[in-house]
Amino acid sequence: MEIFVQQLINGITLGSIYGLIAIGYTMVYGIIGMINFAHGDVFMVGAFLALIAFLALVAIGVTAVPLALFLVLLIAMALTSLYGWTVERLAYRPLRHSFRLAPLISAIGMSIVLQNYVQIAQGARVKPLPPLIQGGYTLIDNDVFIVRLSNVQILVVVTTLALMAVFSWVIARTRLGRDMRACEQDLKMASLVGVDVDRTISLTFVIGAALAAVAGIMTLLYYGVIDFYIGFVAGVKAFTAAVLGGIGSLPGAMLGGLLIGLIETFWSAYFSSEYKDVAAFSILIIVLIFLPTGILGRPEIEKV
Amino acid sequence: MNGTVEPILTVEHLTMRFGGLVAVDDLSFSARPGDITALIGPNGAGKTTVFNCITGFYKPTVGMIRLAHPDGKTFLLERLLDFRISQRARGSRTFQNIRLFQGMTVLENLMVARHNPLMLASGFTLFGMLGLRTFTNAERAAIDMAKYWLDKIGITSRADDPAGDLPYGAQRRLEVARAMCTEPVLLCLDEPAAGLNARESAELNELLLFIRAEHATSILLIEHDMSVVMEISDHIVVLDYGVKIADGAPAAIRDDPRVIAAYLGVDDEEIADVEAEVGT
Known part of the structure; x- marks a missing residue:
């Protein structure tokens, strides 16, 4: 029981991070039908930018943790958005009207470029960050087992929920969201009623990258270490989450992220931590066999 | 054309080739402001291709498409990219399929x-x-x-x-x-009456006539439904195999022998002549 509660807490935290990244995959897929394989690496860049911003702030004497955290959030989101925008502009937009595989290959290339760029610029070694947010609550404490809910976990989950709420509101209620949904449904028609499609697509990448940056900060705070390779694994997991939830569906991405996080932690706790990735991907395969469009995905209706 | 009015849409020498296929061949016509202009022709005549050129889907192989606003600004549509046709030139369109x-x-x-x-x-x-x-x-x-x-x-x-x-x-x-x-100056409708029953078709006619009467919007229309075309259009351009075969008021088009031939085929005697020539 205690183990279960503890793993539930851990799983939700991890799942929140996956969910934030998965939104980036699902949005881009929804709007231009392409898997942005570089998205995981944009997340990694976000984590690095956050780390650099932290160290810079400390160097100029901003040491109050809440203020520093807030500034880091803003800086990392802004700069990572710039990365997201640039990736789209350089690697995908010129290939927009090319054959379908071209931007996909370009995305894989971009992923490798970003990884190597960070490896060269920052070194291959693991970068640590001393725990900034300490403490937490002990929920259950018997002699055998202690269930803890740390402040970092609370921060991760609350921030994620808040961001997802804001984001869902933007999509459902604002002009930008309306344009994005229109582009998602029919790119050509959206441009014919006057929507600047290129700009809307750029903004999609920017928003996806900003959310990935937040996920990067969360990872940094939660694990305390990052390296240039975290983008690959997290990216693949988040992509899996997006597919599991139904690619193209926003609530699906959030749900998928949560599920992947939970599956992973529970599997590690009860079976074996070496095979946690195998478990996550096996579940994906099983779900796709029975629900090819994912849990919340809509079946593709052929246009006549 | 009654020379004094500046046409809202002028298509000159429009040619569109897809590889060896000439879909539209040296087509020129113009549409007067405030009119409902219909583009008709048998299936495969190239009507939709013309539309796609006007609305920026295709870049014409040869030719010029000029849209003139009532305030005197003119736009060369073949040079504008997709969303700018709606944004700046204010041309709008619908599709055959919804x-x-x-x-x-x-x-x-x-x-x-x-x-x-x-x-x-x-x-x-x-x-x-x-x-x-x-x-x-x-x-x-x-x-x-x-x-x-x-x-x-x-x-x-x-x-x-x-x-x-x-x-x-x-x-x-x-x-x-x-x-x-989108407050268009020119509204292009690709078979708006396709698949509609008689009542829906009448409602659509009413809507189009209302747009012509109350808004400063000219309409360019592709239509197969002759009840729609003859009832609401002011001017008809007939295409066959990518070539313009007639251009004029509905009454004149209705009686034009070339149009009748294109739609209904040629007479039996002529077929006999052709067969004799080919030697079957």
């Missing part, structure tokens, strides 16, 4: 078409984020305009339903309304 944003509500479909004025009012998102008065007012104006058109096409009560759930005829009218929400 292309609404099916999953969005009826109201949202119309609101998307107000993208450009809202974009300006929102100071490219910034004012909108700050919630400034200019943006909220513009948003309200956009909703008012959408309501006006919903009222005109008679589906106000279904404003919040997904567009895909509307009956077919209402979807057609919604498409026209959405195109009108």
